[in-house]
Amino acid sequence: MTRLVRRQGWVAGLLVLFVVLLVITRLIQPGYGSGDFGSLVRAVLPYAFAVAAQTIVVIAGGIDLSVGAMMALTSVTAASMMDGASEEYALFVVPFVLAMGLVLGAVNGMLIVVTRVPDIVVTLATLFVLQGAALLVLGAPGGAVAEWLRATIVGTVSIPGLPEISAWIPKALVLLVVCLCVIWIPLKRSKLGLSIYAIGSSELAAFRSGVPVARTKIIAYALSGLFAAMGGLALTMSTGIGAPIPGPYLLASVAAVVLGGVALGGGKGGLLGPIVAVFVLRLVRTDLTLLAIDPNVTAIIEGAIMVAVVMFGAFITMRGRQ
Amino acid sequence: MSTTAIQPVPFGRRLKRFMADRPLIPLIILLVILVVVLQILRPGIVNERWLANTVKFAIPLAILAGCQTMTMLTGGIDLSVGTVATMSAFIMATQVVNHDPAVAILIALVPAVLIGLVNGIGVGVFRVHPLIMTLGTSLIGTGCLQVYQRTVIASGAKIPPFLAWLGTGLTYGVPNALLLFVPIAVLIVFTLNRTGFGRLLYAVGDNEGAARLSGVRYWQVISALYVISSVLAGITGLLYIGLIKAPSLSLAEPLVLPSVAAAVIGGTSIFGGRGGYTGTIIGALILTVLTTLLTILHMPEGARRILFGLIVLFVTAAYLRIIEDR
């Protein structure tokens, strides 16, 4: 029991924080309802995938600076492919883009393994490369998206007989949960998942335990690329276009990973914490906007909160170590 | 079973070892190759004026890369340098309208010191990962600058003539910016090699626990380091605005990632404990020449970025092979 509390305490705390923030939101804006929650989830969607992409790499002991750029590239690729194409064509575009993310992520991993250059430098380099590629695909924001794809994240699921509850379950949330669970849960239970934690915890010990370190690392980056591609698609689905200049996804993903209790050294944490953390961060932004605060000041506050929370988290871990 | 005789060291390994002992040589060779390629592609471009221009544009990058070098030696990184440089440039340009330039510069450096201090305390005392800490403070800094911009929007901005002279001027064909850069470079090199503080940067980056057991107080070193890094970034901002002559809210932002790249290419280990500033200076020159090369090749922006990324990767990987020798 204590073991469970120790391991899940941080995530539980974050969930409580999220609920408290929802209550505060209701207090600020009594009319805040299921529709607003739906738009929050839609806004979170690309961030959540970016966070998932970052989380898996950080657990494997690395860091991926190219997450945002990867999202931009997959987003513009999807948008430009679907531009003027038939609705059915999107059925081909989606797996194509996902496969592209998987392959490019694997390339990231392979470069790290083969060149032995630190991951932070390799992914910095691929950040440039992917950004450049995104600009070549689409020089300015544009493109289009299939209607049925947009529809998958708009509105709520309908559970017969439970309209109140189902109103609070946006389709975007279902999509997010399904996409993450389909990959994460089997992974977490498999030996591959253990291996990812192992190489993040201690590469040397993992190697000596017979873990194929190089292969595991490449797979971790490939999965990261896959999540980033989902993020790119989500971006295109929610905006209807593709934008070649990535948003602040890198910073947000790293912050949420740290907030979510995943140690930047690797080997620790899970996916749930960072996902809850990214919801918390976006909800804070919503609240600040609802309070009619100047968007520039909002940016300052957001940054300050992020820094303060990260400092607090670091302080707690430091205390724990003593 | 015959015992293996001690074989003569093969030439390839001798070459590698030579380069490992003198890491600057391969960098200089690369720089020369780039210049030669430039000359071949556009015969006659490499002249005195081009040289002065290249040096002028390399200097701000080299100073910011100096910030990265020093922080990377301790296992850190300072991603707030772009914001700090932009802030000090913008604040100076707007304050100089109402104040004496010297006063304006002092005012402009205040936020630099503050951000450096926050970074230092966050990293040194609270032990936040430097990447996160400096990204966070740069976000806050940018926000503050936007709010500040609103308050001075009416008063306008100007650039003091001596900063323009320093940033763009030439004396006998030699950029005036060297007047600022040479002392700074000498100071950084001297600090890293011949002062107690420099030794501590290496020691802390190599093995923080060992440094602690030797009586080193981590937070002191790190706080001082990030303040120094920030002040250097602030000074760079002042120089850079003399060169660009157009204050904007994203003035020095494009220099941040190249500054990291310059330090990495220059052979400073991003994990700490290994590297130096002379390599970084050449790294900054290499990146500047590379940018020129890509510009005259009329590369579309996208292709330029791709090539830039590939070269960063290639150079680092090649460098690693030479250094490791195993």
Place this chain on the structure above:
Amino acid sequence: MTTNPLLDATGVVKTYGAVVALRNASLSVLPGEVHALMGANGAGKSTLVKILTGAIRADAGHILIRGETRDVRSPADARRAGLLPVYQEPSLIPDLDVASNLRLTDTPVEPFRAWVRELGIPDLDIRDTARDIPLAVLRVLDLARALAVEPDVLLLDEMTAALPANLAEKVLEVVRRQGDSGRSVIFISHRFVEISALCDRATVLRDGETVGVVDIEPGVEERIVEMMLGAKIEKTRVAARQASQVASPGDSRPRLGVANLRVGSKLNDVSFDLVNGEVAGVVALEGQGQDELFAALAGSIRPSGGTIEVDGKPVKFAHPADAIRAGIAYVPGDRTEALTMQRSVRENIALPFSAALRNWGPISMAQERSRVVSAIERLQIDTRAQREVQRLSGGNQQKVTIARWIAAEAQTILCFDPTRGIDVGTKQEIYKLLRELADQGKSVLFYTSELEEVQRVCDRVIVIFGGRVVDVFPVELADEPALMRAAYGLPRGAKVDVGILADIHSSPVAKP
């Protein structure tokens, strides 16, 4: 030879850049034999084990397993070939619990549990995270994990080095039984006692080359030492130091006075004095609070109670810097904790000079050089690879950690097991150095896990058990059986068999 070797390696070569780790090593192990692999530090023992188990690749050489050429490319390959190592560093994943670690390596759980119990750890919870488990236990778990898959050849690298006597004894027992049941063990150790008790044959390495294979029989130590060092040396069996040699405390005030010191639950009520001119030994089984005692005296952790006095004045250390200012320097047992491995010997020795804020300015290079050089000469550090400390051998690295404090002229040096895992020659030099320091009026507190060192070095010995000082011996009485008994918390004079070491040294009461 009628039996074919199970494992036969010949002509193994490994170089790291310019450094030759293995020149021409060979090793042949027969089925059912416990085979010692011996050599001074830097002779290449660990490198050879790592090559045999796929952790690193050899540049040249043939490895035959059961007469067939096998190319062991990774630890996983080695496992499939039946070769399982226990390296010096634990190889459990720190952030995974023990159960996950077992799953990761496809180790069956039940045999593992059985072995863990057999090895003397009855109460292991396999859901514990490896990071929270003490080092000594982790090494035993590593061994249990290897045993659980029933390997043909078990490679143990300094298996007993960090173990307390009770665990070491169990380990040795189990290793011996492995041989009886037809499996082979390659056993690396610096301890002759263990080797003569366990091993059938020994392969001796010197400078990366196999210089001989000998049968273990009484009196073979002399020959092995000769082979390891390459020249005949006098066996330095120092007689117990006489009472007359013990420095008489001239100063009435102790240099270091510790009273009722407590640290958490590990150290309860420790009091003793340390005077100038003496080497005081500390003896304890693993985990009796000695780590906390040294850390508290060094300023690394804050005691939860009690007082520390330096030269009669009470002090409170909040940081190692405070202790250093009071002239107290700490040499940790693990060299990697003390050294900046990528930096030069010189910078490592000079590191404390720059630590204080007022010394952040320009360094006087000439002055620093002379101080460093004199410390290097005094400790006879081999400076051929001085550009990076990580290229030095273990013994030389240990010397650098001590040289630092000689150069900084620390008055009191706290040495925590400074001779762990280093070769015989360097050990002798360190003993001599500690004595010299005491003779110059400095004071040394010296924890050792090798009991025979006590009589060579110390003036008296403080025995700690369960976080308390249970006895203080004058050196004449501190022979190994007596120390061993005291370390187990038994009263002086009691005749109780406490393990394999006592077996050998108190032969009249040997087991039936």
